[in-house]
Amino acid sequence: MGMSLSASLQVMWRHAAHLSARTRGGGFGRARRVWECRRCAVNLGAVLPYSSSSPSSSSPHSPSPRRQLQREKDKSTLSSKHTNKEDEGIRWREKERIVYSGPTLPGEKKDTSLPFPSAYSPQFVESSWYQWWEKEGLFTPEYQTRLPQAVNRSFTLCIPPPNVTGTLHLGHALTVAIQDAFVRWRRMLGHKVLWVPGCDHAGIATQAVVERKLLKDHGRCRQDYSREEFLQEVWNWKDEKGDEIYHQLKMLGASLDWSRTCFTMDPGFSHAVSEAFVRLCDSGLIYRSEALVNWSCALESAISDIEVDTLELSGRTLLSVPGYQNKVEFGTMVTFAYPIEGQEGEVPVSTTRPETMLGDVAIAVHPDDPRYQSLHHKKCRHPFTDRLLPILPDPLVNMELGTGAVKVTPAHDHTDFLLSQRHSLPRITVIGGDGTMTALCGQWLEGVKRFDARERVIGALMEKEMFRGKAEHPMVLPVCSRSGDVIEPLLKKQWFVRCKEMAKRAMQAVDDASWAASKNILGKTDPTQPLPLWGHTVDI
Numbered sequence: 001m002g003m004s005l006s007a008s009l010q011v012m013w014r015h016a017a018h019l020s021a022r023t024r025g026g027g028f029g030r031a032r033r034v035w036e037c038r039r040c041a042v043n044l045g046a047v048l049p050y051s052s053s054s055p056s057s058s059s060p061h062s063p064s065p066r067r068q069l070q071r072e073k074d075k076s077t078l079s080s081k082h083t084n085k086e087d088e089g090i091r092w093r094e095k096e097r098i099v100y101s102g103p104t105l106p107g108e109k110k111d112t113s114l115p116f117p118s119a120y121s122p123q124f125v126e127s128s129w130y131q132w133w134e135k136e137g138l139f140t141p142e143y144q145t146r147l148p149q150a151v152n153r154s155f156t157l158c159i160p161p162p163n164v165t166g167t168l169h170l171g172h173a174l175t176v177a178i179q180d181a182f183v184r185w186r187r188m189l190g191h192k193v194l195w196v197p198g199c200d201h202a203g204i205a206t207q208a209v210v211e212r213k214l215l216k217d218h219g220r221c222r223q224d225y226s227r228e229e230f231l232q233e234v235w236n237w238k239d240e241k242g243d244e245i246y247h248q249l250k251m252l253g254a255s256l257d258w259s260r261t262c263f264t265m266d267p268g269f270s271h272a273v274s275e276a277f278v279r280l281c282d283s284g285l286i287y288r289s290e291a292l293v294n295w296s297c298a299l300e301s302a303i304s305d306i307e308v309d310t311l312e313l314s315g316r317t318l319l320s321v322p323g324y325q326n327k328v329e330f331g332t333m334v335t336f337a338y339p340i341e342g343q344e345g346e347v348p349v350s351t352t353r354p355e356t357m358l359g360d361v362a363i364a365v366h367p368d369d370p371r372y373q374s375l376h377h378k379k380c381r382h383p384f385t386d387r388l389l390p391i392l393p394d395p396l397v398n399m400e401l402g403t404g405a406v407k408v409t410p411a412h413d414h415t416d417f418l419l420s421q422r423h424s425l426p427r428i429t430v431i432g433g434d435g436t437m438t439a440l441c442g443q444w445l446e447g448v449k450r451f452d453a454r455e456r457v458i459g460a461l462m463e464k465e466m467f468r469g470k471a472e473h474p475m476v477l478p479v480c481s482r483s484g485d486v487i488e489p490l491l492k493k494q495w496f497v498r499c500k501e502m503a504k505r506a507m508q509a510v511d512d513a514s515w516a517a518s519k520n521i522l523g524k525t526d527p528t529q530p531l532p533l534w535g536h537t538v539d540i
Contacts, residue, residue, distance in 0.1 A: 350402030
């Protein structure tokens with residue numbers, strides 16, 4: 001054709017640049033990146049006065065397996081979808097990386113007299129500097145005494161500690177770069193600067209990651225280990241991921257003082273947390289009480305509202321739940337009847353959670369519902385526990401939902417818990433922290449998993465001819481963001497933080513617009529409600 005390969009690639013690149021945004025999306029967007037890689041490989045094909053490394057090199061800058069896999073996918077995309085006759089005969093070649101090969105020992109200052117390569121190479125530019133910076137102590141506060149422009153001012157910054165749940169991502173790179181710019185600028189001004197590195201244990205998040213790793217690698221769950229053995233596995237994970245995070249921070253060039261590295265479970269921090277807890281408890285800001293909490297049966301821990309995701313189900317849906325081999329059915333409403341004590345008749349109730357009916361202590365109806373006005377304060381007989389359930393009028397009941405009569409299970413529902421406070425009802429826990437039915441359910445259900453018990457309860461209701469049907473029902477399902485488990489509201493003796501006064505001041509600050517804050521900063525939950533302290537062992 002009379003045109004060089006390089007020229008052909010340039011023509012194709014210009015053509016791609018003028019394609020519509022719609023055409024350039026998806027697979028072709030990846031194809032453009034591959035063509036750019038080709039072009040660079042051709043331009044750098046000549047012999048250069050610097051050493052180069054292939055992708056198979058053991059250099060720390062070698063592409064990760066994930067990056068290598070993405071490149072192979074890009075090649076496949078281009079080959080299968082965007083090939084033409086002009087592409088035939090082109091040999092794929094990865095872009096060569098130009099690296100620094102000067103005679104500089106680790107910790108020595110880099111030889112800057114060597115000529116630069118014709119194309120920019122991060123590996124060439126970044127090589128050898130960080131070791132020298134560390135050896136010279138340039139990132140320590142003591143370095144200020146060596147500055148001719150030193151002034152009597154200090155600047156201290158603590159890196160937001162990355163979680164040891166994994167490695168750094170692009171968001172970390174962005175914030176670290178911004179902080180590094182501030183820190184280096186302060187040093188240039190002659191300030192005494194301290195930028196503290198570290199990482200965060202991340203609590204439940206790390207526990208969930210380690211549990212998944214143990215299950216994948218060894219086929220064992222947390223319950224198969226003693227507490228000490230499992231904690232050791234967590235520490236092993238922390239050492240591995242923490243070192244990787246610190247290596248990534250150094251690769252970013254972050255000017256951190258590594259002699260002061262911190263971890264949020266270091267003895268000093270643990271002592272400070274305990275001291276703060278005692279002081280807050282003495283002041284009355286922290287208190288202990290029995291209340292409903294968001295409970296993850298998979299983690300066997302209370303979790304905060306922010307750790308709860310919601311799934312909106314339009315109807316019957318089968319979902320995977322940790323600890324169950326088969327998928328579990330959600331999005332259905334079960335209706336069954338309670339016989340009225342001392343007279344003919346029954347009260348039908350509807351529920352999405354029939355397994356909790358073993359903990360029912362009452363039936364609530366709306367005071368104005370004409371269907372049940374003659375039954376106020378009468379009683380129904382529980383078919384499995386022989387318990388008498390009073391029929392209570394309460395305006396909290398939605399008479400348009402289901403049958404208009406609501407089973408009251410205070411130990412497993414937030415609305416029912418409120419009803420129990422208003423009517424002085426007992427609270428019976430029928431599901432334990434491990435997600436199995438308790439002894440209060442009777443021997444026929446004790447130790448059975450909660451969603452397996454659901455089917456047994458429905459079967460038992462059918463045998464007693466009290467089952468009245470099942471229908472699809474839209475619902476919002478709370479799910480633990482860490483474990484994927486369905487949240488179980490459980491009655492627990494927990495430590496809580498009083499938030500009312502603090503929340504008032506925060507909401508007032510937002511309303512006054514005295515600072516740049518979004519009106520949505522407080523979220524959808526009520527910030528005045530007490531918050532449970534979750535994911536911690538309180539040594540008191």
